[in-house]
Amino acid sequence: MAIYSFWIFDKHCNCLFNREWTLAANSSSGTVNSKQNEETAKLLYGMIFSLRSITLKLSQSPPANEIRSISTGKYRVHTHCTASGMWFILTTDFKQQSYGQVLQYIYSHIYVKYITHNLLAPFDLAENPSETRGQGTRKINNRHFIAALESFLAPMIMQ
Amino acid sequence: MSNSSSMPAQAKSLKHAGEDIWKNRTEKVNAELFTLTYGAIVSQLCTDYERNFQKVNEQLYSMGYNIGVRLIEDFLARTALPRCENMVSTSEVVSKCAFKIFLNITPQITNWSHEKDAFSLILVENPLSDFVELPMDAMKQLWYSNILCGVLRGALEMVQLDCDVWFISDVLRGDPQTELRIKLNKVLKDEIPIGED
Amino acid sequence: MAIKAILVINKSGGLVYHRNFSNEESLSSNDYLIIASTLHGAFAIASQLTPRAVQLGEASNAVDYTIPYIPYVGFPRSNANQNEKSRFSSNNVSITTSLGSFKGDDYFKEPFQSWNKSGIRQLCTDQFTMFIYQTMTGLKFIAISTQIPANVNNSDYPIISIQVADNLLRKIYCVYSDYVMKDPFYSMEMPIKSELFDQRVRQMVSNIA
Numbered sequence: 356m357a358i359y360s361f362w363i364f365d366k367h368c369n370c371l372f373n374r375e376w377t378l379a380a381n382s383s384s385g386t387v388n389s390k391q392n393e394e395t396a397k398l399l400y401g402m403i404f405s406l407r408s409i410t411l412k413l414s415q416s417p418p419a420n421e422i423r424s425i426s427t428g429k430y431r432v433h434t435h436c437t438a439s440g441m442w443f444i445l446t447t448d449f450k451q452q453s454y455g456q457v458l459q460y461i462y463s464h465i466y467v468k469y470i471t472h473n474l475l476a477p478f479d480l481a482e483n484p485s486e487t488r489g490q491g492t493r494k495i496n497n498r499h500f501i502a503a504l505e506s507f508l509a510p511m512i513m514q
Numbered sequence: 515m516s517n518s519s520s521m522p523a524q525a526k527s528l529k530h531a532g533e534d535i536w537k538n539r540t541e542k543v544n545a546e547l548f549t550l551t552y553g554a555i556v557s558q559l560c561t562d563y564e565r566n567f568q569k570v571n572e573q574l575y576s577m578g579y580n581i582g583v584r585l586i587e588d589f590l591a592r593t594a595l596p597r598c599e600n601m602v603s604t605s606e607v608v609s610k611c612a613f614k615i616f617l618n619i620t621p622q623i624t625n626w627s628h629e630k631d632a633f634s635l636i637l638v639e640n641p642l643s644d645f646v647e648l649p650m651d652a653m654k655q656l657w658y659s660n661i662l663c664g665v666l667r668g669a670l671e672m673v674q675l676d677c678d679v680w681f682i683s684d685v686l687r688g689d690p691q692t693e694l695r696i697k698l699n700k701v702l703k704d705e706i707p708i709g710e711d
Numbered sequence: 712m713a714i715k716a717i718l719v720i721n722k723s724g725g726l727v728y729h730r731n732f733s734n735e736e737s738l739s740s741n742d743y744l745i746i747a748s749t750l751h752g753a754f755a756i757a758s759q760l761t762p763r764a765v766q767l768g769e770a771s772n773a774v775d776y777t778i779p780y781i782p783y784v785g786f787p788r789s790n791a792n793q794n795e796k797s798r799f800s801s802n803n804v805s806i807t808t809s810l811g812s813f814k815g816d817d818y819f820k821e822p823f824q825s826w827n828k829s830g831i832r833q834l835c836t837d838q839f840t841m842f843i844y845q846t847m848t849g850l851k852f853i854a855i856s857t858q859i860p861a862n863v864n865n866s867d868y869p870i871i872s873i874q875v876a877d878n879l880l881r882k883i884y885c886v887y888s889d890y891v892m893k894d895p896f897y898s899m900e901m902p903i904k905s906e907l908f909d910q911r912v913r914q915m916v917s918n919i920a
Contacts, residue, residue, distance in 0.1 A: 359762030377764050385763075395760060402756040405749045410836045412742060413855065415735060418837070426833040426873070427709075427757050428825060429765050429774055446762050541814045583899060584892040588812070590847050591888040594823035594881065597847060672848050707722065707849035708755040709830025 358511050359430060359446040360385075361504070362399060363466070366440030367481045369491035370396035374504070382509040387501065388494040397489065399444065403434060423455060435459060441466075457511070465507060469500035525606050532614035535592055540615060549644045556658060567655035574657070578664020586669040589615065597673070597710065601698050604675065605633050608666070608696070617641050621694070632697035634682065640692055648686050657681045659692075666696060674702040713857045714916045715839060717883065718743070721900045722849030724751030728903040732916055733857075750831075750853070754843065758829035776825045783817060784878040785915035811889035818885040825877060833873050842876035844884070852880040852887075879919065886911045 356379035363372040373392045378384035386392065407422055414420030425432040426449070435443040435458035443458045443466075470476055480486075480493040495501075556574065563569040593611055598604040605623045613619050613635075621635035642659045657663075663679040670677045676699040683689035719728035726747035731737040738746075765774075810818060825832070827845040834841040844852045854876050890908040891897055897905065 356764055359764045375763060377767060379764070398756050398759055402753045402760065405753045405756075406831075406834060409746050409749055409753075410834070410838075412738065412746060414836075414838050420836050420838045423835040423837065424833075425757065425831055425835075427761075427831055428776055428828040429761050432760075446760075539814050539819065541812045586848060587846070587850075587884070587892045588888040591881065591885040592813070592819070594819070596824045596826070705722075705849070707826070707830075707845055707847070709758045709827050709845055710847075711758070711828045 356512060357448050357450055358508060359448070361446075361461075361508065362396065362442075362444040363495065364396075364400055364442040364444070365480065365491075367479075367487040367491060368400055368404075368489035369481060369486070369493070370400065371480055371493070372495040374508075376512055379513060382512045383505070388496070393492075399432075400442075400489070403432070403442065403444070423453070433458060435462060437462060461504065461507065465500060465503045469497055469503060470495060473497065524603070525610065528606050528610045529614075529620075531593065531595075532611040532620075535611070536614050536618055539592060545641060545644075549641060552642050552661070553646065556656075560652070560656070565651060567652055571655070571657050571660045574660040575664040575667075578661035578666075579668040580664075581661070582665035582668025582670075583672050584668075585616070585665060586672040589669065590673075601631055601633065604670075605635075605696070609635060612669070625693075625695075627697070632695065635694045635696065637692040637694060640685075643684075643686055646686060653687055657684060658686050659684070662694065666694075670696075671702075674705045676700050676702055714854055714879075714919055715857055716853075716855040717912055717916060718747060718851075718853040718855075719883075719887070719903065720747045720751055720851040720853065723900065724748045725900065727901065728908075730909065730912060730916075732913070750843070751851070754830045754845075754851070757831045761829050774828075776828055777822050778825055778874050778877045779822045780820055781875055781878045782820075784875055785882050785918050786817070787918050811886070812893075813885060813889075818882045823881065833876075840872070842873060842880065844877055844880035846884060850884070850887075852883050854880055879915070882915060883912055886915070 356376070358376060360373065360375040362370060362374075365371050370393070372388060373396055374385065374387050375389065375392060376382065376385040403422065403425070406425065410420045410422055421436050422434050424434070431447050431449055433445045433447065433454040435455060437443075441462070443462055445454050445458060447454060471478070476497065480495070481491045482493075486493070555577075556570070559570045559573050560567070563573070589612060592615065595607060595611065598607055609621050609623050613621055619637065619639050619641065621637045623633055624636055625634040627633070637659075640659060642662070646658060648656060648658065652658075657680075660681065663681065666679045667677060670679075678695075678697045678699060680695055682693040682695050684692045686692075713732075715733045716729065716731045718726060721727050724747065726744050729740075729743045729747075810816075825844075826847050827843065830845060831843050833843075838857075840856050840858045842854045842856070846852075856872075856876070858872060886908060887903075890905050890911060891903050894905055894907075897903070903909075
């Protein structure tokens with residue numbers, strides 16, 4: 356099993372979307388926007404946030420030093436941060452070193468296409484200040500977005 | 515818990531690892547120098563504490579503790595052994611690796627408690643006491659090699675095993691054998707480094 | 712894999728040693744203290760985030776924590792090449808004596824198990840890669856290397872460099888066990904001021920470049 360989960364965070368530290376796969380044999384297994392993953396999302400965000408503060412501190416003047424991946428003995432986390440403050444995150448096994456292009460593709464061809472270009476969707480899911488700072492609970496539920504994401508990632512799950 | 519069938523193979527490889535590290539990986543010092551140095555320390559302590567042997571025992575124990583908490587790093591850096599799953603494998607590592615690497619002896623493991631949380635090490639040889647005869651007044655009270663108890667206690671504590679370690683008998687005191695007891699109080703679960711699983 | 716910095720963090724997250732090898736202006740000691748405790752925290756969080764599929768054992772290939780022995784990491788190149796020949800030659804003596812209480816021409820020679828299973832082992836960024844080796848007593852040895860992982864397609868490559876880093880960091884642990892743990896005037900958990908330790912680390916790192 357190559358891909359374990361996928362996450363999107365916005366600039367307000369809110370988790371906008373999460374997808375976790377649990378069975379290698381079944382690419383539609385697992386959960387979408389699960390309540391159980393709220394805590395995990397906070398931990399994941401917190402870890403990347405604090406590691407980012409380190410890498411920025413240790414970096415040489417601009418260009419900004421972004422995290423590409425974080426590995427443990429069991430799994431690997433790949434991150435892609437956009438200038439608009441969105442984080443696209445994928446947890447995977449070790450077979451492939453870089454999922455940078457995969458995340459870039461999800462951002463530019465799936466997220467931008469189905470969410471940003473969809474004028475009926477709010478450009479910011481946090482509607483008021485009380486939904487910022489990680490307090491927001493709104494999720495992306497756009498069917499087309501989810502379908503496109505599933506069909507793009509499904510072949511990689513079994514890899 | 516490791517199943518019992520894998521134990522002999524594991525024990526054998528531990529024995530092999532211990533011997534290899536002792537023979538090929540570790541610099542040695544002269545054994546007489548070592549024995550004499552330890553002897554000098556004990557006899558000086560007896561003088562300093564005016565032959566209050568209870569105090570001497572305590573002092574040796576605490577010196578040992580301070581050695582143990584440091585020596586464990588040497589042991590782990592040298593062996594890189596994985597964490598023991600139970601006291602049975604701990605006893606194997608202590609006897610076949612630790613005692614082998616640092617003192618070139620392999621004490622016998624025996625007298626397991628019913629719960630498998632306490633065992634004895636029989637020191638057939640003891641390099642600390644090679645040339646020693648206890649004076650009459652020390653016979654009943656002094657645990658000459660008590661430093662070993664402290665070392666074991668300190669080292670085990672650093673790998674999150676809270677143990678009591680004490681001598682039960684010593685050939686120096688006229689006993690038939692030298693027996694050292696190790697009893698696990700508890701595994702300090704909260705202190706096991708995160709990330710080990 | 713040039714090393715930019717080596718850090719040692721004690722079991723409670725306090726920085727006990729740091730050495731910057733690059734010429735770039737270095738951060739203040741306070742910054743390093745913050746980095747150490749932040750890493751300590753992030754490391755712990757990482758182990759809470761093990762994906763459900765891995766927990767369920769769905770990961771197709773079981774994870775292997777064995778790190779192969781890579782000969783003579785941190786030793787001068789010439790030594791590594793002619794080592795087998797010079798085993799009995801006189802020049803070997805100086806090498807042997809320089810390993811402290813470790814006998815032979817290398818600190819260890821066997822593959823070993825990593826104690827760090829679910830904590831962070833590698834952090835790749837645009838400008839550097841960080842490696843973390845944690846001991847059974849909770850010490851963390853950290854190397855920051857200038858290696859940039861981007862655009863490497865060979866899937867063996869990143870694993871190899873983790874393994875080189877783990878070999879190097881275990882050797883620094885060996886040096887620590889001699890020059891720090893056996894320094895009678897060192898107090899446990901306190902900053903390491905040992906000149907000898909520092910020298911050995913610098914020497915080893917300069918041989919990596």
